[in-house]
Amino acid sequence: MPSLALSVALLIQAAVAPAPPPPPSPAAAPPAGPRVHARTVQVMGTDATFSAWTDDPDRADRAFEAAYDEIRRIEILMTDWERPGQEPSDVVRINKAAGKRAVKVSEETLAVIEKSVEMSRRSDGAFDITFAAMKGLWHFDEDLEKKIPQVVDIQARRKLINFRDIVVDRPARTVKLQRVGMRLGLGGIAKGYAVDRCADVLRARGLTYFMVQAGGDLYVAGQKGSANWMVGVRDPRGGPRDIIAKMPIKDHAFSTAGDYERSFILDDKRYHHIIDPKTGFPATASRGVTIFAPTAFLADALDDAVFILGPQRGLELVASYADCAAFIVDAQNKVWLSKGLEARLQRTGAPTDGI
Numbered sequence: 635m636p637s638l639a640l641s642v643a644l645l646i647q648a649a650v651a652p653a654p655p656p657p658p659s660p661a662a663a664p665p666a667g668p669r670v671h672a673r674t675v676q677v678m679g680t681d682a683t684f685s686a687w688t689d690d691p692d693r694a695d696r697a698f699e700a701a702y703d704e705i706r707r708i709e710i711l712m713t714d715w716e717r718p719g720q721e722p723s724d725v726v727r728i729n730k731a732a733g734k735r736a737v738k739v740s741e742e743t744l745a746v747i748e749k750s751v752e753m754s755r756r757s758d759g760a761f762d763i764t765f766a767a768m769k770g771l772w773h774f775d776e777d778l779e780k781k782i783p784q785v786v787d788i789q790a791r792r793k794l795i796n797f798r799d800i801v802v803d804r805p806a807r808t809v810k811l812q813r814v815g816m817r818l819g820l821g822g823i824a825k826g827y828a829v830d831r832c833a834d835v836l837r838a839r840g841l842t843y844f845m846v847q848a849g850g851d852l853y854v855a856g857q858k859g860s861a862n863w864m865v866g867v868r869d870p871r872g873g874p875r876d877i878i879a880k881m882p883i884k885d886h887a888f889s890t891a892g893d894y895e896r897s898f899i900l901d902d903k904r905y906h907h908i909i910d911p912k913t914g915f916p917a918t919a920s921r922g923v924t925i926f927a928p929t930a931f932l933a934d935a936l937d938d939a940v941f942i943l944g945p946q947r948g949l950e951l952v953a954s955y956a957d958c959a960a961f962i963v964d965a966q967n968k969v970w971l972s973k974g975l976e977a978r979l980q981r982t983g984a985p986t987d988g989i
Contacts, residue, residue: 683848687844724743731810750823759911766819800812908942
């Protein structure tokens with residue numbers, strides 16, 4: 635508070651000085667009504683973002699918290715990483731018992747493994763969760779190492795890859811790997827399942843218009859006001875924000891597999907984390923594959939299979955599923971599209987060439 639003398643001086647000055655200009659009007663309050671409210675978390679080795687078109691951000695935050703708890707629960711249930719001091723996941727227990735005994739698992743893990751085996755059959759083994767036998771040879775994660783494993787080691791591990799050696803007993807709810815040394819990993823499908831489960835949680839918590847994204851997997855529910863949500867297809871040789879196509883999407887999933895996220899270049903050749911089960915080396919038929927499907931679970935399973943199969947056989951596989959489509963950039967940088975997708979897709983550029 636100013637002193638009495640200063641207050642009097644200010645009053646006198648005010649009496650003889652021109653009146654000061656009126657204070658500026660306060661900033662206008664943001665308009666009422668729904669808008670996009672979002673939250674991003676780290677889970678399943680990637681960023682997961684929950685977005686909602688809502689006029690109740692507090693309710694959205696509570697729903698997002700529940701969705702985070704759900705995706706975290708699935709991660710703990712299906713990870714193939716051992717966590718010191720914690721109970722092993724279903725997948726870790728299956729891998730430890732390989733060649734020895736069947737392991738009883740949760741209904742969810744069983745369903746994801748069954749879906750994986752179905753995709754393996756339909757893709758002639760291009761998608762195969764027993765690719766995890768290669769774990770420790772290639773290093774594309776936090777342990778990134780620009781090194782090609784010895785061919786003899788790759789050949790030895792590749793012999794342990796075969797989805798037909800996964801024995802699922804549904805009545806007993808058990809899974810067994812037939813041979814010692816086999817491993818399975820659900821990294822190519824579990825995020826899609828988790829995205830769908832998060833969508834179920836958000837709906838149960840009262841959200842109607844939202845998007846769930848975990849890495850390259852996303853699901854969109856409803857619209858954003860009078861407009862659809864818009865999703866983009868990344869340029870495989872561009873930067874993270876370089877988009878070569880975009881598409882409005884509603885009540886559908888979008889999933890992308892690319893050779894650019896977890897990769898390294900050695901001697902003018904790119905090596906990446908999408909391993910072809912038939913060779914034990916990174917797949918070479920594609921640079922990027924984006925799948926449009928009714929569920930994130932299906933989209934996630936399809937994108938790796940199509941990436942490995944290549945455009946011709948991949949598009950045939952996609953066409954065998956109802957309401958699915960694919961956008962493929964092949965190894966020669968050529969774009970391939972499912973029939974009917976061109977009418978729904980807006981091309982914004984051509985893929986950049988490069989290694």
